[in-house]
Amino acid sequence: MKTPTRFVFLLATGAAAVALATTGPSASAQDLKIGSVLSATGPASFLGSPEDKTLHLYVDKINSEGGALGKKIVLVVYDDGGDPNKARTFATRLVEEDHVIAMVGGTTTGTTLAMAPIFEDAQIPFISLAGAIEIIDPVRKYVFKTPHTDRMACQKIFADLKARGLTKIGMISGTDAFGKSMHDQCLKVAGDYGMTILADESYGAQDSDITPQLTKIKNTPDIQAVVNPGFGQGPAIVTRNYRQLGITVPLYESHGVASKSYIDLAGPAAEGVRLPAAALLVADKLPDNDPQKIVVVDYKRTYETATREPVSTFGGHAYDGLFILVDAIKRAGSADPKKIRDEIEKTKGFIGTGGIVNMSPTDHLGLNLSAFRMLEIKNGDWDLAQTAH
Amino acid sequence: MAEFLQFCASGLTVGAVYALVALGFTIIYNASDVVNFAQGEFVMLGGMVTVTLSAAGVPLPLAAGAAIVAAILVGLALHRLAIEPARGASPVTLIMITIGASIFIRGVAQLVFDKQFHKLPAFSGDTPFHMLGATILPQSFWVLGGAAAIVVLLHAFFEGTIIGKAVLATAANPLAARLVGINTGSIVTLSFALGGAIGAIAGILVTPITLTSYNVGTLLALKGFAAGMLGGIGSPLGAVLGGVALGLLEAFGAGYLSSTYKDGIAFIVILVVLSALPRGLLGRRSVERV
Numbered sequence: 001m002k003t004p005t006r007f008v009f010l011l012a013t014g015a016a017a018v019a020l021a022t023t024g025p026s027a028s029a030q031d032l033k034i035g036s037v038l039s040a041t042g043p044a045s046f047l048g049s050p051e052d053k054t055l056h057l058y059v060d061k062i063n064s065e066g067g068a069l070g071k072k073i074v075l076v077v078y079d080d081g082g083d084p085n086k087a088r089t090f091a092t093r094l095v096e097e098d099h100v101i102a103m104v105g106g107t108t109t110g111t112t113l114a115m116a117p118i119f120e121d122a123q124i125p126f127i128s129l130a131g132a133i134e135i136i137d138p139v140r141k142y143v144f145k146t147p148h149t150d151r152m153a154c155q156k157i158f159a160d161l162k163a164r165g166l167t168k169i170g171m172i173s174g175t176d177a178f179g180k181s182m183h184d185q186c187l188k189v190a191g192d193y194g195m196t197i198l199a200d201e202s203y204g205a206q207d208s209d210i211t212p213q214l215t216k217i218k219n220t221p222d223i224q225a226v227v228n229p230g231f232g233q234g235p236a237i238v239t240r241n242y243r244q245l246g247i248t249v250p251l252y253e254s255h256g257v258a259s260k261s262y263i264d265l266a267g268p269a270a271e272g273v274r275l276p277a278a279a280l281l282v283a284d285k286l287p288d289n290d291p292q293k294i295v296v297v298d299y300k301r302t303y304e305t306a307t308r309e310p311v312s313t314f315g316g317h318a319y320d321g322l323f324i325l326v327d328a329i330k331r332a333g334s335a336d337p338k339k340i341r342d343e344i345e346k347t348k349g350f351i352g353t354g355g356i357v358n359m360s361p362t363d364h365l366g367l368n369l370s371a372f373r374m375l376e377i378k379n380g381d382w383d384l385a386q387t388a389h
Numbered sequence: 390m391a392e393f394l395q396f397c398a399s400g401l402t403v404g405a406v407y408a409l410v411a412l413g414f415t416i417i418y419n420a421s422d423v424v425n426f427a428q429g430e431f432v433m434l435g436g437m438v439t440v441t442l443s444a445a446g447v448p449l450p451l452a453a454g455a456a457i458v459a460a461i462l463v464g465l466a467l468h469r470l471a472i473e474p475a476r477g478a479s480p481v482t483l484i485m486i487t488i489g490a491s492i493f494i495r496g497v498a499q500l501v502f503d504k505q506f507h508k509l510p511a512f513s514g515d516t517p518f519h520m521l522g523a524t525i526l527p528q529s530f531w532v533l534g535g536a537a538a539i540v541v542l543l544h545a546f547f548e549g550t551i552i553g554k555a556v557l558a559t560a561a562n563p564l565a566a567r568l569v570g571i572n573t574g575s576i577v578t579l580s581f582a583l584g585g586a587i588g589a590i591a592g593i594l595v596t597p598i599t600l601t602s603y604n605v606g607t608l609l610a611l612k613g614f615a616a617g618m619l620g621g622i623g624s625p626l627g628a629v630l631g632g633v634a635l636g637l638l639e640a641f642g643a644g645y646l647s648s649t650y651k652d653g654i655a656f657i658v659i660l661v662v663l664s665a666l667p668r669g670l671l672g673r674r675s676v677e678r679v
Contacts, residue, residue: 040504041499041504042504042604043604045504045505046504046505046506049504175649201643201648202648202649203643203648204651204652206605206608208403208406208595208598208599208600209399209402209403209598209599209640211395211396211398211399211640212395212396212399212400212640212641212643212644212648213643213644213648215392215395215396215644216392216644216648219392232506233506233600233602236506236600237599237600244517244524244526245395245517245524246517246524261505261506264508265506265507265508265600267508267515268515
């Protein structure tokens with residue numbers, strides 16, 4: 001009984017080994033293999049899923065227009081389910097088995113930071129789609145990112161508060177990586193804008209009721225506004241609880257909820273909420289002379305036609321990452337990861353959905369505050385906020 | 390005072406859900422000695438089926454009914470396909486089977502429904518009640534009332550009907566129950582159906598407040614299990630007490646102490662209680678007769 005099974009097993013491993021040995025190098029010789037690890041499922045799926053769709057959509061599009069350097073782009077995507085450990089395993093697989101020449105992915109800060117050392121060691125460029133500033137500060141030679149940082153979001157919010165004459169604020173932050181990181185960044189830059197943080201509360205990413213924390217904030221005297229760094233369903237529940245408690249001071253959300261599903265989940269409670277976000281969300285409302293207008297309107301139309309879902313900034317980050325990479329590959333004229341890295345760093349004047357990108361050896365993001373627009377939710381839709389004087 | 394009331398309202402609402410999950414644990418545990426970690430998935434199914442059907446235009450009461458039936462069917466299938474074939478396996482094996490089943494149900498739910506969060510309109514509006522300075526959502530009363538109704542109905546069922554008494558007898562001593570002519574097999578089947586139904590009702594009641602998605606079950610199962618342990622696993626009253634206590638602990642912990650450590654505070658209290666009363670607040674004192 002035992003011998004045949006073992007024999008079959010040996011045959012199978014042998015065949016697998018041969019298959020690996022033959023497909024590996026031949027594929028990379030003819031095609032440009034780009035890797036991606038995304039959180040297409042799990043708690044960050046509302047970020048990862050549009051990213052996944054965007055990458056597939058535009059890689060197909062680029063290939064149908066002749067690819068890059070006369071070669072086809074092959075996209076290898078793994079789903080980490082939001083788990084940094086899985087992300088790390090998949091990153092290793094991309095490097096060691098798939099032999100990718102570059103990577104666009106890493107949906108969350110947690111998964112990105114888990115994967116960064118692997119791409120650093122392998123000297124393969126890695127364009128992350130996650131928010132936190134820790135990804136690019138301090139600069140890692142091979143790691144780049146496309147979304148605005150949470151520090152920029154804090155600065156944008158505080159600038160808006162300052163313009164409205166509001167300086168005493170409360171904070172209610174998620175305890176997940178995004179919420180924590182943004183919370184810390186906000187504390188760091190609060191002084192620059194003359195902000196005083198009178199209440200500083202937090203909630204778990206899966207909490208279903210946040211009224212106790214908000215009650216504490218409500219009962220703190222002199223609070224003029226509340227800032228909620230967080231992503232996922234948490235901010236939607238914060239917003240609902242905020243209105244339930246009848247808190248009347250302005251509520252600021254972060255760019256982490258810049259997706260239609262937030263308005264949908266929070267319902268009428270979201271009216272009047274302000275948040276910093278990319279131009280993409282208000283593509284139709286941008287003035288015609290806005291340099292980003294053509295890019296964002298085109299991406300929005302393409303994405304919405306193909307997926308029949310409303311566009312989100314997260315898919316836009318993937319769009320920016322993919323095109324920064326493809327442009328760099330074209331400029332490098334080679335599939336050598338080191339040359340591609342050098343070209344990514346030289347990206348200048350790239351107009352993406354997130355803003356105008358000017359990278360440098362000390363800035364692996366290349367965006368400034370003007371890339372953020374302050375939005376206000378009006379009648380269940382985004383609108384450009386008019387700052388009161 | 391207003392603050393205290395607000396924390397109570399929050400704690401009681403969340404606690405009522407924990408209590409219902411813990412009740413599901415208790416009923417199945419009593420009848421079959423299985424700690425069913427797929428209990429949270431019933432809550433998820435209750436919410437997700439209702440959301441999906443009502444989005445497709447089915448009236449809310451009908452969608453809710455269908456969700457309960459769906460959860461019952463899944464409960465029965467879980468028993469027939471996963472637990473029954475492993476009859477006689479050790480408790481640890483059975484726990485692993487239920488954890489596997491919960492992962493499976495979550496995976497299927499992700500395909501059948503989707504990966505997004507969903508909301509359900511509140512049954513009687515979103516305008517909060519104002520009580521002594523605290524604001525309470527009408528849906529909170531639905532959750533509390535629903536939980537109370539389930540507890541009362543279950544009590545009447547266990548104490549007032551032959552089948553209910555048969556469940557109690559099976560819980561007390563399966564062998565003796567079989568000897569007096571109780572079909573313990575169908576009692577176990579019934580307990581899985583009941584567990585599914587209670588979980589689904591909890592999911593339907595709470596979704597307008599907490600939102601739902603395919604993966605809300607995991608955390609609820611953990612919290613419900615902790616509540617069950619706190620109250621004393623095997624005691625229905627203990628499950629309710631444990632659930633409400635856990636909800637209140639979290640709310641007061643977040644409100645009066647520190648929101649960062651609120652889960653920690655709740656679990657420390659549970660550890661202290663369990664080290665003093667290893668069988669929980671109202672656990673069965675098992676007596677070994679020689």
